[in-house]
Amino acid sequence: xxxxxxxxxxxxxxxxxxxxxxxxxxxxxxxxxxxxxxxxxxxxxxxxxxxxxxxxxxxxxxxxxxxxxxxxxxxxxxxxxxxxxxxxxxxxxxxxxxxxxxxxxxxxxxxxxxxxxxxxxxxxxxxxxxxxxxxxxxxxxxxxxxxxxxxxxxxxxxxxxxxxxxxxxxxxxxxxxxxxxxxxxxxxxxxxxxxxxxxxxxxxxxxxxxxxxxxxxxxxxxxxxxxxxxxxxxxxxxxxxxxxxxxxxxxxxxxxxxxxxxxxxxxxxxxxxxxxxxxxxxxxxxxxxxxxxxxxxxxxxxxxxxxxxxxxxxxxxxxxxxxxxxxxxxxxxxxxxxxxxxxxxxxxxxxxxxxxxxxxxxxxxxxxxxxxxxxxxxxxxxxxxxxxxxxxxxxxxxxxxxxxxxxxxxxxxxxxxxxxxxxxxxxxxxxxxxxxxxxxxxxxxxxxxxxxxxxxx
Amino acid sequence: xxxxxxxxxxxxxxxxxxxxxxxxxxxxxxxxxxxxxxxxxxxxxxxxxxxxxxxxxxxxxxxxxxxxxxxxxxxxxxxxxxxxxxxxxxxxxxxxxxxxxxxxxxxxxxxxxxxxxxxxxxxxxxxxxxxxxxxxxxxxxxxxxxxxxxxxxxxxxxxxxxxxxxxxxxxxxxxxxxxxxxxxxxxxxxxxxxxxxxxxxxxxxxxxxxxxxxxxxxxxxxxxxxxxxxxxxxxxxxxxxxxxxxxxxxxxxxxxxxxxxxxxxxxxxxxxxxxxxxxxxxxxxxxxxxxxxxxxxxxxxxxxxxxxxxxxxxxxxxxxxxxxxxxxxxxxxxxxxxxxxxxxxxxxxxxxxxxxxxxxxxxxxxxxxxxxxxxxxxxxxxxxxxxxxxxxxxxxxxxxxxxxxxxxxxxxxxxxxxxxxxxxxxxxxxxxxxxxxxxxxxxxxxxxxxxxxxxxx
Numbered sequence: 001x002x003x004x005x006x007x008x009x010x011x012x013x014x015x016x017x018x019x020x021x022x023x024x025x026x027x028x029x030x031x032x033x034x035x036x037x038x039x040x041x042x043x044x045x046x047x048x049x050x051x052x053x054x055x056x057x058x059x060x061x062x063x064x065x066x067x068x069x070x071x072x073x074x075x076x077x078x079x080x081x082x083x084x085x086x087x088x089x090x091x092x093x094x095x096x097x098x099x100x101x102x103x104x105x106x107x108x109x110x111x112x113x114x115x116x117x118x119x120x121x122x123x124x125x126x127x128x129x130x131x132x133x134x135x136x137x138x139x140x141x142x143x144x145x146x147x148x149x150x151x152x153x154x155x156x157x158x159x160x161x162x163x164x165x166x167x168x169x170x171x172x173x174x175x176x177x178x179x180x181x182x183x184x185x186x187x188x189x190x191x192x193x194x195x196x197x198x199x200x201x202x203x204x205x206x207x208x209x210x211x212x213x214x215x216x217x218x219x220x221x222x223x224x225x226x227x228x229x230x231x232x233x234x235x236x237x238x239x240x241x242x243x244x245x246x247x248x249x250x251x252x253x254x255x256x257x258x259x260x261x262x263x264x265x266x267x268x269x270x271x272x273x274x275x276x277x278x279x280x281x282x283x284x285x286x287x288x289x290x291x292x293x294x295x296x297x298x299x300x301x302x303x304x305x306x307x308x309x310x311x312x313x314x315x316x317x318x319x320x321x322x323x324x325x326x327x328x329x330x331x332x333x334x335x336x337x338x339x340x341x342x343x344x345x346x347x348x349x350x351x352x353x354x355x356x357x358x359x360x361x362x363x364x365x366x367x368x369x370x371x372x373x374x375x376x377x378x379x380x381x382x383x384x385x386x387x388x389x390x391x392x393x394x395x396x397x398x399x400x401x402x403x404x405x406x407x408x409x410x411x412x413x414x415x416x417x418x419x420x421x422x423x424x425x426x427x428x429x430x431x432x433x434x435x436x437x438x439x440x441x442x443x444x445x446x447x448x449x450x451x452x453x454x455x456x457x
Numbered sequence: 458x459x460x461x462x463x464x465x466x467x468x469x470x471x472x473x474x475x476x477x478x479x480x481x482x483x484x485x486x487x488x489x490x491x492x493x494x495x496x497x498x499x500x501x502x503x504x505x506x507x508x509x510x511x512x513x514x515x516x517x518x519x520x521x522x523x524x525x526x527x528x529x530x531x532x533x534x535x536x537x538x539x540x541x542x543x544x545x546x547x548x549x550x551x552x553x554x555x556x557x558x559x560x561x562x563x564x565x566x567x568x569x570x571x572x573x574x575x576x577x578x579x580x581x582x583x584x585x586x587x588x589x590x591x592x593x594x595x596x597x598x599x600x601x602x603x604x605x606x607x608x609x610x611x612x613x614x615x616x617x618x619x620x621x622x623x624x625x626x627x628x629x630x631x632x633x634x635x636x637x638x639x640x641x642x643x644x645x646x647x648x649x650x651x652x653x654x655x656x657x658x659x660x661x662x663x664x665x666x667x668x669x670x671x672x673x674x675x676x677x678x679x680x681x682x683x684x685x686x687x688x689x690x691x692x693x694x695x696x697x698x699x700x701x702x703x704x705x706x707x708x709x710x711x712x713x714x715x716x717x718x719x720x721x722x723x724x725x726x727x728x729x730x731x732x733x734x735x736x737x738x739x740x741x742x743x744x745x746x747x748x749x750x751x752x753x754x755x756x757x758x759x760x761x762x763x764x765x766x767x768x769x770x771x772x773x774x775x776x777x778x779x780x781x782x783x784x785x786x787x788x789x790x791x792x793x794x795x796x797x798x799x800x801x802x803x804x805x806x807x808x809x810x811x812x813x814x815x816x817x818x819x820x821x822x823x824x825x826x827x828x829x830x831x832x833x834x835x836x837x838x839x840x841x842x843x844x845x846x847x848x849x850x851x852x853x854x855x856x857x858x859x860x861x862x863x864x865x866x867x868x869x870x871x872x873x874x875x876x877x878x879x880x881x882x883x884x885x886x887x888x889x890x891x892x893x894x895x896x897x898x899x900x901x902x903x904x905x906x907x908x909x910x911x912x913x914x
Contacts, residue, residue, distance in 0.1 A: 098863060099855035103808050135848035139867055295795035296862070298804040326849050326863030331788060335795075338752035342796075347755040351560050391592035392783050394895050395902040398556035405753070406555060406783035409867040410596055410883065426867065426883065438851050445852040 028071045028419055029054045030381075035076035036388070036399075037061065039375040040083055040361055044353050044400045051081060053381040056194060056418035061377055074421070079413055080386040080399060083374055084143025085329040086363025088288040089267040089317025091149050092133035092158075092166075093126035096445040097322030106234070106297055114322055120451050125444045126154035132441040133327060134164045135434065138415045138423035140329040141384035146288070146317065146367045148201060148228075148267075150177060152185055156196045162430035163420050165382060167367045168198045169228055172216060173207040179215045186223065194380070194418055199264070199368065201228040205241050205250045210257070217258040226264030226285075226368070229254070234299045238271035251276035260285055265366055267317060268293075269307070270300040277303075277310045286313040286366035289358075291335040292326075293319030301343045304336065305350055314358040315366035330407045333359050337404060352404035385414035485528045485876055486511045487838075492533035493845070493856075494518065496832040497540055497818055501810050501857045508538060510838040513651060513875035518834055531878070536870055537843040537856060540831055541600025542786040543820025545745040546724040546774025548606050549590035549615075549623075550583035553902040554779030563691075563754055571779055577908050582901045583611035589898040590784060591621045592891065595872045595880035597786040598841035603745070603774065603824045605658060605685075605724075607634060609642055613653045619887035620877045622839060624824045625655045626685055629673060630664040636672045643680065651837070651875055656721070656825065658685040662698050662707045667714070674715040683721030683742075683825070686711070691756045695728035708733035717742055722823055724774060725750075726764070727757040734760075734767045743770040743823035746815075748792040749783075750776030758800045761793065762807055771815040772823035787864045790816050794861060809861035842871035 032051040038044065039061075050065040051058060060067075094114075101113035126149065137145055144165035147155050152168035159166035168189055170182035182200055189198035200223070202208050202216055220227050231250045232238050241250045252275065254260055260279065265286035269276070272287070280287060289302045307314055316336055318327045333355045340350035364373040372380040388396065392406045415423040428434055489508040495501065496518075507522040508515060517524075551571075558570035583606065594602055601622035604612050609625035616623035625646055627639035639657055646655035657680070659665050659673055677684050688707045689695050698707045709732065711717055717736065722743035726733070729744070737744060746759045764771055773793055775784045790812045797807035821830040829837040845853065849863045872880040885891055 096852065097854075098852065099809075099858040102855065102858045102862060103805050105803075105805055109804070132848050132851060139848065140865075292795070295799050296804065298798040298802050298806070300802070301799065321863075324862070325858070326791075326865065328849065328863075328865055331791065331865075334783075334788065335792070338749070338792075339799075341755040342752050342758065345755050345757070346562075347566070347753065348560050348562055349755070352556075389891065389895060391589050391596065391891075391895065392785065394589060395553065395555060395899050397554075397902070397906075398559065401556040401559045401782070405559060405781070406778075406785075408596075408783065408785050408788075409865045410869075412867075434846065434848070438846060438848065442852050445854070449854075 029067070029069060030072045030074065030419060030421070031065060031067060031070045032074050032076050032081060032385075035079055035081040035385070037375050038080055038082040038399070040357065041374040041376050044356070046080070046399060051375065053416070053419045056381055056420070058375065058377055058379050058381050061375070072421075074414065076385055078387065078389045080388050081375055081383055082386070083360040083364070083372065084382040084384045084415060084417070085141050085359050086315065086367055086369065087137060087142045087145040087318050087327070087329065088286075088315035088363040088366045089290055089319055090133070090145050090147055090327065091320030091322070092130040092145060092147050092155055093121070093149050094320035094322040095129045095132045095441060096448050097320070098325045100449070101322065102325070109297070109323075116456070117448055117452050120448050123151040123154050125448070126151050127158050128440040128444045130155045130158040131162065131432070131437045133321060134158060134162050135428055135430070135437060136327045137164065138428065138430075139412060140327070140409045141386070141412045141415050142327075142329055143382035143384065143415060143417045144367065144369060144372065152189060152198065156189055160193060160195050162432070163195065163417055163422050164430070165195050165369070165372075165417050167369065168196060169201040170199070171201055171203050172212055173203040174209045174212055175207075179212065179219050183219050183223070186225070197368065199228055200225055204230040204237070205253055206237060213257050213259060220262055221258065224262055226262045227259045228264045229266055231266030231269060232271040232276065233268035233294070235271045249273060249276055251279050255279050255283070268299070269302045270294050272303055272307070274306065277307055277312060280307075280312045281310045286315050286362070288315045288317045288366055289336060290317045290319040291339050292324045292332050295335065295339065296325075297323055301339045303343070304340050305344065308354055313362055313365045315363040316355075316359050328409060329359060330409060333404045333407070352401040355404050356400050381416055381419040383416045384412060386411050387413045486524070486526060487529045487531065487876060487878070488522060488524060488527045489531050489533050489538060489842075492536055492538040492842070494832050495537055495539040495856070497814065498831040498833050501813070503537070503856060508832065510873070510876045513838055513877075515832065515834055515836050515838050518832070529878075531871065533842055535844065535846045537845050538832055538840055539843070540817045540821070540829065541839040541841045541872060541874070542598050542816050543772065543824055543826065544594060544599045544602040544775050544784070544786065545743075545772035545820040545823045546747055546776055547590070547602050547604055547784065548777030548779070549587040549602060549604050549612055550578070550606050551777035551779040552586045552589045552898055553582075553905050554777070555782045557906070558779065559782070566754070566780075573913070574905055574909050577905050580608040580611050582905070583608050584615050585897040585901045587612045587615040588619065588889070588894045590778060591615060591619050592885055592887070592894060593784045594621065595885065595887075596869060597784070597866045598843070598869045598872050599784075599786055600839035600841065600872060600874045601824065601826060601829065609646060609655065613646055617650060617652050619889070620652065620874055620879050621887070622652050622826070622829075622874050624826065625653060626658040627656070628658055628660050629669055630660040631666045631669055632664075636669065636676050640676050640680070643682070654825065656685055657682055661687040661694070662710055663694060670714050670716060677719055678715065681719055683719045684716045685721045686723055688723030688726060689728040689733065690725035690751070692728045706730060706733055708736050712736050712740070722770075724776075725756070726759045727751050729760055729764070731763065734764055734769060737764075737769045738767045743772050743819070745772045745774045745823055746793060747774045747776040748796050749789050750780045752792065752796065753782075754780055758796045760800070761797050762801065765811055770819055770822045772820040773812075773816050785866055786816060787866060790861045790864070809858040812861050813857050838873055838876040840873045841869060843868050844870045
């Protein structure tokens with residue numbers, strides 16, 4: 001394997017792993033037959049065989065499995081089975097803002113559009129809006145997302161009902177959500193349901209007071225849990241932080257408050273110095289890059305090659321639909337690579353395989369989903385099946401690079417979460433019809449827009 | 458309409474329009490019902506209605522069409538009908554090189570991989586390899602491509618057999634293909650078949666002698682036809698040209714030889730000065746940007762906002778699958794916009810609507826397909842139907858921006874060329890099974906690779 005990503009068993013990331021008491025009731029038994037398998041456990045080699053899925057986990061992988069009592073058999077011939085993509089940074093409920101505020105200056109976008117619209121959101125709106133995002137995740141093979149938003153119980157409800165996996169992230173700021181509320185959510189949501197877990201976070205340095213961050217640091221030390229935040233998204237934020245905090249960058253400032261003592265990580269990292277990278281390495285933090293959002297908002301390009309070279313875990317996120325706008329992991333992967341090539345004016349920068357690793361294993365690590373990294377016996381069955389017979393996936397000169405540089409959502413044949421097929425051949429299986437999810441999201445969006453427009457007349 | 462693109466009837470582009478004697482035999486009569494129609498003729502407004510297609514053309518558009526003798530009715534409810542995307546720069550036959558030479562330095566990629574492999578190509582290989590690319594074009598709603606490669610009759614054969622539209626482009630260099638051969642192809646291919654036409658081109662300034670370009674200029678003046686070429690793809694090429702030609706840029710040099718006197722245009726234009734843009738404007742030339750390829754090869758970012766501001770026609774191309782690697786117009790559109798935002802560090806740069814216009818009407822203009830610009834009575838029926846009920850296309854805050862910033866290949870319900878449905882709901886209708894096209898392309902690729910590898914042992 002030509003990457004620097006190594007998972008050690010005593011990794012600090014383990015502090016962040018929510019204990020998943022798996023469902024012990026008799027679940028579906030599914031046999032995935034005749035697949036090419038990109039396990040990603042050791043390298044990018046591909047083996048052929050069958051995969052038996054039981055109780056939401058991968059029970060057996062072998063060239064030919066004969067098994068009794070199988071509920072469902074899926075012929076994967078012509079397909080590639082790999083770990084599902086992990087969308088390691090998003091704000092799912094922001095589907096309402098998609099294409100409502102494009103091509104605007106950042107401040108106007110945020111203060112004149114996004115914040116006023118968000119202020120009108122009711123908690124149950126988030127449930128309806130998040131469901132739409134979950135459907136979209138499934139279409140590009142995303143099996144789990146790291147969702148940063150208020151009222152996490154609403155996204156948790158959507159994920160559990162639909163069978164999707166969500167790591168919910170607290171978002172303390174000086175105006176909304178307290179550390180005490182987050183600690184409550186931490187215990188409430190990390191209750192053993194395999195689909196949802198919860199981590200502690202703060203919105204950003206520039207939206208929190210030092211008192212709040214000190215309180216958060218104490219909570220993190222008490223729970224021995226990691227902390228996540230938006231960090232260094234723009235050069236302005238980076239310079240502003242230095243002015244506010246005696247020359248400390250957002251990462252240095254977080255370290256000074258003990259916020260990195262149990263790992264965790266940051267989203268964006270566009271303005272990310274060599275010193276910041278070294279701090280992340282030292283604390284076992286992950287950087288979650290959001291190339292689509294950073295490009296669309298003209299924030300810049302994160303120094304991903306330096307991050308990888310230092311051995312820092314890299315993950316990928318779409319960011320929210322308000323800024324990006326689509327939630328397409330194939331786009332994010334391809335963009336992550338080509339932006340590094342442009343940044344360095346060097347076509348050898350950022351290999352396709354490094355991107356694929358970040359999109360899958362790197363994301364799992366960042367999100368504390370260490371049991372959903374690989375196609376491997378004992379791991380959770382969070383899988384995606386890619387149709388290798390689509391014209392864009394041919395010829396099969398290099399399957400991993402085909403995925404990153406030629407892949408698209410129409411190649412996704414199946415997305416499986418916790419052993420359940422949620423998306424197959426373009427159709428959803430999430431307990432609620434597509435039409436209903438779409439129409440409820442449209443209804444909420446219309447109400448928000450009409451309330452916003454009437455208050456801005 | 459908020460763009461600068463205006464087509465005037467006495468446009469110089471008209472010089473380049475190959476005369477299309479349409480098939481007069483009784484063709485299919487197809488009724489497209491209940492569509493939302495983004496005609497693009499005047500602005501980005503959308504009307505609802507039916508579209509009647511006959512003899513390969515759009516015969517009638519009305520809120521409700523009652524017509525006898527319809528052969529085929531397609532219910533477009535929930536869909537958006539718009540002009541097909543025009544891939545204005547590609548080398549279709551280069552599918553053999555996809556993912557065979559990624560993440561390499563440009564010279565190594567070109568001289569150690571691409572050129573030696575190309576030297577092994579037999580003409581009929583190009584037919585088999587181009588068929589694979591055509592399938593891929595259809596999956597992202599591309600209805601025509603501007604194909605620059607040797608042996609254009611092979612791509613012409615593939616396009617005609619499959620029902621796809623191709624504008625073939627001669628590629629004179631000092632080593633391969635002569636101007637006389639191109640003139641012969643010009644007459645041979647522009648024979649009235651509505652699916653194929655031919656234009657004159659040269660590979661690039663740096664691969665042609667001045668004698669050849671003078672001969673080409675004469676041919677263009679005689680035929681009153683435009684000339685196309687790779688131009689200013691890299692800063693190295695731009696500076697090299699200035700050294701070779703008394704300080705003239707590739708565009709200035711082309712102008713000095715009379716190569717722009719009948720319009721035409723250039724591919725890439727990364728190193729494109731204000732003076733170059735003014736020359737293009739003056740001669741009615743089109744710039745075809747290839748953001749995916751320029752990013753992957755780390756060539757840079759073309760100054761598209763300056764090009765648009767000057768009123769130069771802008772089109773978009775994927776470039777070949779050897780460099781890009783996927784041929785996905787949704788990726789190209791989104792990238793075209795966000796790279797401008799990054800280039801200028803300005804999120805307001807390059808609106809989604811400007812990109813959508815370039816991908817459709819701009820491409821038609823660049824390729825001399827002026828009869829396939831709009832969804833309009835009398836225009837050719839080269840259309841794409843987008844599924845607006847996919848989760849990524851919702852909510853419908855702004856349909857044009859949804860297409861550019863959230864669209865993906867899985868949204869393409871139908872691709873129609875010259876009134877014939879070639880792709881519908883993920884299935885191809887091109888006169889040959891997918892499996893056969895894929896396996897022939899794999900067979901050719903394997904042979905090329907094994908010949909290349911045995912000669913490089």
